[in-house]
Amino acid sequence: MTTLLIAEHDQGGLKEATARTLTAATAIGSDVVVLIAGDGCGAAAEAAAKLSGVSRVLQVDNPALAHQLPEPMADLVLSLAGSYDALVAPATTFGKNLMPRVAALLDVAQVSDVTAVVDPNTFERPIYAGNAIETVRCDEPKRIVTMRPSAYKPAPAGDAAPIDTADVPADMAGRSAFISAEIPDLDRPDLGSARIVISGGRAFNSADAFRQYLEPIADKLGAAIGASRAAVDAGYAPNDLQVGQTGKVVAPDLYIACGISGAIQHLAGMKESRIIVAINKDPEAPIFQIADYGLVGDVFEILPELGQALGPPDGN
């Protein structure tokens, strides 16, 4: 079984989701080729080559791939697909943007958001906002699979794999154009891979309070900030911070839910966290049913106290 893993990267390095997806890809088959497509992506290719389980890296550099837009990326993947039994990507915004297009163009059904590889044709994936696990058998001639990164550990470092290059197809699609990117909060750990996440909900009542009460704790803990959908919809937090069924799925070592009720759609994005702490003034809030530690009280009192108890920022 030969697998092509389409890497998520920022030219200079790999996203952690790629190393996690690699762990899953090696469970499908031992021959895993990592595709690094971009423009000036040599450093990302070298980083991929150093991961254990990679048999070869395929580096494709072209200005049309600089922003990894799904249209040219799909054409590139299609031009390579003939040599592979499985095409795999992380179930992140990147993979969700790309793989359905690849699957449609190949006219095969995709298996999405896989949390366990049972065998090369059989996969487990959560359904109903994580309330049930579905086992899916894929009999397609080619497996198109997205893997939930938080379900796998990152592949460790290994022996250096060879890096080959490939050309882009002559008729690569240019139906979309990159305009601009806004990348906020580079100082904070990435929400998808942070060890600690502190999230806020509707309780904060305003964007100012959301920042004022959560940021000092996040700084002290070296944590990423997350939000419930209610907080995002109310404009307290940007939507790339949303955790849940329609946001990011996270599984940090520590998840602190502040003023979040614990709706199943929110739990779907964080219930695999190792330790869950909930702060809520309602002792009946559903979040307490899955919390390892629960604090019944007002976030506007508890968070400043927590901040004082934590002392100065840890410098992370």
Ligand SMILES: Cc1cc2nc3c(=O)[nH]c(=O)nc-3n(C[C@H](O)[C@H](O)[C@H](O)COP(=O)(O)OP(=O)(O)OC[C@H]3O[C@@H](n4cnc5c(N)ncnc54)[C@H](O)[C@@H]3O)c2cc1C
């Ligand atoms: C299809 C679909 C997809 C969805 N996807 C998502 C998703 O991805 N992520 C997500 O989060 N939601 C999602 N939702 C919405 C979800 O159902 C809930 O509406 C949302 O999670 C509620 O957010 P919340 O807990 O912040 O607000 P609420 O449910 O209003 O809870 C606020 C909580 O704060 C507590 N509180 C209030 N004031 C204080 C205070 N001063 N101190 C302490 N506690 C206080 C209250 O007791 C309450 O428990 C989705 C819904 C649907 C239908």
